[in-house]
Structure formats: C-alpha cells, structure tokens
Amino acid sequence: MLVTLEGLDGSGKTTVWEALQERYPDAVFTREPTNDSWYGDAVYRSIRDDDADSLAELFLYTADHADHLSRVIEPALEAGDLVLSDRYSDSRFAYQGATLEASDRLAVDDHLEYVVDVHEPFSIPPDLTIYLDVDPETAAERAGATNKFERVDYLESVRDNYERLLEREPDRFVRIDATQEPDAVLEAVLGTLESALEGSGLESA
Ligand SMILES: Nc1ncnc2c1ncn2[C@@H]1O[C@H](COP(=O)(O)OP(=O)(O)OP(=O)(O)O)[C@@H](O)[C@H]1O
Numbered sequence: 001m002l003v004t005l006e007g008l009d010g011s012g013k014t015t016v017w018e019a020l021q022e023r024y025p026d027a028v029f030t031r032e033p034t035n036d037s038w039y040g041d042a043v044y045r046s047i048r049d050d051d052a053d054s055l056a057e058l059f060l061y062t063a064d065h066a067d068h069l070s071r072v073i074e075p076a077l078e079a080g081d082l083v084l085s086d087r088y089s090d091s092r093f094a095y096q097g098a099t100l101e102a103s104d105r106l107a108v109d110d111h112l113e114y115v116v117d118v119h120e121p122f123s124i125p126p127d128l129t130i131y132l133d134v135d136p137e138t139a140a141e142r143a144g145a146t147n148k149f150e151r152v153d154y155l156e157s158v159r160d161n162y163e164r165l166l167e168r169e170p171d172r173f174v175r176i177d178a179t180q181e182p183d184a185v186l187e188a189v190l191g192t193l194e195s196a197l198e199g200s201g202l203e204s205a
C-alpha cells in the first residue's frame with residue numbers, strides 16, 4: 001500500500017513522517033525530492049536557484065520521481081510493503097502547477113492538469129494521501145522562508161491547487177487540521193492509517 005503525506009512547506013509532514021517510523025518499523029519510509037540520488041541533488045540545486053527555469057524545474061522533479069519509482073516505490077510495492085512517502089506526485093501538481101502558471105511558460109489552459117497529464121503514463125497513484133492542512137501564513141512562518149517556495153503569496157496558489165486535487169479525488173485524500181498541537185496531528189494521522197490498514201493484510205502499529 002502506498003501512503004503519501006502532502007501539504008505546504010512547514011505543515012509538519014516531516015515531523016509526522018519521523019514519528020511514524022517508530023510506530024511502523026517494517027514499513028518503507030521514503031521522500032521526494034529524494035536525498036540519495038544525483039537526480040535529487042539536481043532538484044535541490046534548482047530549489048536554491050531563484051532564477052531556475054520553471055519548465056526545466058518541472059522535468060528535474062519529474063526525473064527524480066521516475067527514478068524514485070523504479071528504484072524504491074515499485075520494488076517495495078511488489079514485495080507487499082507498506083510505503084510511506086514524505087511528498088510525492090501531488091507536490092508536483094500543486095507546486096509546479098502554481099510556478100508554471102505564474103511564469104506563463106506554457107501555452108496551456110490549465111497548468112495543474114498539464115502536470116497531472118505528464119505523470120499519467122508512468123506514475124503510480126497513491127492508495128491514500130494524508131493532507132496536512134495549514135494556512136499559508138502559518139506555513140511560511142514555520143518553514144522560516146528558507147527557499148523561494150516558502151513565501152505566503154506563492155503558498156496561497158499552491159494551497160488553491162491542493163484544494164483542487166482534494167476536490168478531484170475526495171476518496172484518496174484525507175484532510176487533517178495541521179494547525180493543531182503536534183500530538184493531536186499525529187493522533188489523527190495514526191487513526192487514519194489504522195483505518196486504511198484494517199483489512200489490507202498489512203500490519204497495524
Ligand atoms: N503541529 C505543529 N504545531 C506547531 N509547530 C509544528 C507542528 N508540526 C511541526 N511543527 C514545526 O514546524 C516546523 C516545520 O515542520 P516540518 O519540517 O515537519 O514541516 P514540513 O511540512 O516537513 O516542511 P517542509 O515541507 O518545508 O520540509 C518545525 O520547526 C516543526 O517543529
């Protein structure tokens with residue numbers, strides 16, 4: 001089963017993902033951008049470049065995703081493992097959808113749909129996506145504005161895109177109020193995961 005954690009920068013995904021590692025010791029924990037390949041290194045280089053071309057950046061993130069799929073996700077799913085990924089394809093749909101729209105780099109009507117379509121022929125959709133919902137102000141404050149994505153105005157567009165994704169696939173997404181205290185957020189995530197794992201044949205926490 002493939003479970004992904006999504007949300008704005010600073011929404012608390014990594015905090016939750018790290019706590020889950022104690023509860024699910026047999027699961028495969030992974031992330032995007034990857035931090036163990038040259039594709040991931042290239043993505044982090046682009047994140048640090050304020051003048052990066054938005055279309056080139058989409059394909060850097062997508063190359064990293066393709067490698068992540070073949071190297072980590074597909075083998076783990078074939079082995080029947082529970083896979084928990086801190087960010088995955090929805091980050092591309094929300095973030096690059098917003099960046100491309102702002103840069104006017106592409107002659108398409110709907111930038112989010114374009115990014116979804118790029119993934120469609122090769123990607124594996126998650127079984128469950130836990131969306132940690134925070135307002136852009138809280139997100140930017142918590143994240144500390146350390147990169148070009150962590151600005152309130154940009155995060156507003158990213159959040160609008162996440163809302164579209166939740167509307168498109170209400171059965172895949174579970175929204176959790178991530179402005180709650182960390183313990184309450186973790187409890188809500190654990191409750192969601194336990195319900196999803198019931199009857200899946202995979203072990204509960
Ligand atoms: N529920 C919470 N309430 C208050 N602060 C939180 C909460 N969850 C996480 N934090 C704090 O917010 C900061 C960002 O958290 P974290 O790194 O988990 O977010 P993230 O979503 O993974 O961010 P990014 O996408 O930028 O990596 C950290 O300092 C963390 O301790």
Ligand SMILES: Cc1cn([C@H]2C[C@H](O)[C@@H](COP(=O)(O)O)O2)c(=O)[nH]c1=O
Nearest residue numbers: 009032033061087088091092095096149
């Ligand atoms: C996977 C992915 C990520 N991003 C953005 C979101 C963050 O600002 C950075 C790095 O992610 P991290 O969780 O803070 O390490 O990259 C993106 O724009 N598109 C993506 O596909």
